[in-house]
């Protein structure tokens with residue numbers, strides 16, 4: 001147990017008593033969790049402190065991205081910190097919860113077996129389950145002409161190297177709901193482009209109108225990448241006839257597709273009473289979709305529309321609560337409700353990044369270290385105790401290239417330079433955090449150029465948008481850069497899903513400097529070169545999913561900065577989230 005408790009720690013709930021106090025002082029629950037538990041128990045006249053504790057632990061679980069609290073797992077999951085605490089005995093705990101007024105009307109909590117939920121998440125999970133069950137119970141879509149389907153698949157996915165993708169596209173063509181999974185560069189987008197062409201051809205043969213296609217992703221960056229990749233496939237691989245059948249389209253963020261409502265931040269214009277008009281909806285980067293967004297999407301999709309959920313279930317889950325893609329793979333696919341459409345072979349990387357990603361995914365620590373130390377120029381391992389000089393030589397040329405293009409007023413070149421190299425950190429704060437590295441890179445610029453960078457807005461400042469701004473049309477995750485105009489004034493050019501937009505710096509709120517970025521925020525984006533700063537072994541964020549997500553952002557080259565211990569620890573630690581969806585769907 002923690003022995004030195006700082007009485008002024010803001011995480012401490014000074015008014016807490018009994019078990020809540022003990023668990024709070026041990027650092028297991030925060031003041032905010034205690035507050036939720038105290039309010040709910042006081043409001044409904046609950047005096048059992050094991051119920052109050054359960055309530056605080058649900059709040060803690062949701063804070064960490066889980067949908068619910070698994071009463072059977074929590075003690076082990078808390079680990080050392082809670083080892084000497086007075087944990088309720090499981091059966092007595094469940095009995096106390098079952099008898100609690102917190103589980104009666106108006107249902108602030110729900111108990112489902114050993115899973116304890118806040119009512120909102122229980123309802124969302126139930127809705128997602130029901131909507132998916134409804135979709136998978138429907139008769140399979142009619143194939144207008146089997147021979148044309150087979151010929152189309154052979155045309156669009158020719159030869160040996162497309163075997164996996166051809167099979168995945170055929171599977172998707174025969175079901176209303178598809179979960180198309182694969183690691184980076186396994187050809188997911190290629191499969192989607194070919195599949196859309198096959199479906200458009202079938203619609204033509206059936207005498208139907210051209211299918212109305214929605215391409216969407218959780219962030220503007222990911223939506224823009226999806227659109228770009230599908231367009232690339234159309235121009236490189238699809239015949240003019242296939243391209244013409246698809247017509248024109250634009251990818252949009254999920255929020256934009258569902259339609260914002262001025263009166264609500266959690267409800268959208270399209271819902272169960274006003275469904276999306278599209279015939280085919282492709283969602284890329286589904287691992288980033290939270291349970292809440294999946295619930296909103298599923299209620300808005302017409303039962304007769306195809307839903308193609310694309311993603312990599314080994315990546316970090318959504319920033320908000322849930323692990324929907326992994327749950328769909330483990331529940332819907334493994335439960336046999338839909339057929340798997342899985343891609344395994346990487347076509348993009350020089351084999352070293354692909355090998356590294358696979359070894360990380362499969363928890364082969366020795367192989368990971370062998371690839372890292374293999375001396376290939378595409379995978380670099382920086383094991384120095386003080387890597388600052390190495391990082392300076394690696395990063396500064398790209399930072400100065402951004403600055404040079406920005407000084408010349410060349411927004412496209414500056415944005416391309418921003419996307420060339422990403423410095424990724426696990427944390428925002430601390431010596432290995434984003435804030436510290438942003439300052440370090442700015443100091444390097446000053447040392448190199450003698451520009452003191454007094455102002456927040458300086459030429460070549462790369463920025464990340466951190467919240468949706470519907471009025472300005474910029475969205476969380478969009479990337480921009482400050483450039484100098486010929487008249488000497490500064491403009492911030494932001495690349496979003498709908499192309500580039502320019503703003504006066506004073507118009508922008510929710511913006512961060514982007515010399516460094518958290519791995520969580522890098523989801524859905526890629527860069528030619530990626531430098532990953534692994535946190536030290538004490539970091540709670542150091543997990544296999546975090547490491548995998550970071551290295552798979554790299555297209556040409558990845559540099560991992562950290563020690564062998566951090567690498568081994570990351571592989572051994574899973575970012576698991578408690579949810580009930582996989583069990584519900586699997587049964």
Ligand SMILES: Nc1ncnc2c1ncn2[C@@H]1O[C@H](COP(=O)(O)OP(=O)(O)OP(=O)(O)O)[C@@H](O)[C@H]1O
Pocket residue numbers: 161162165182183184185186187188189190191229347348
């Ligand atoms: N069967 C194949 N044979 C050879 N090259 C392929 C094949 N499939 C895709 N490629 C190429 O591999 C690269 C990656 O493909 P694609 O973009 O479809 O993968 P992805 O899984 O969508 O990638 P990510 O999600 O990581 O961006 C592209 O350059 C694509 O043209």
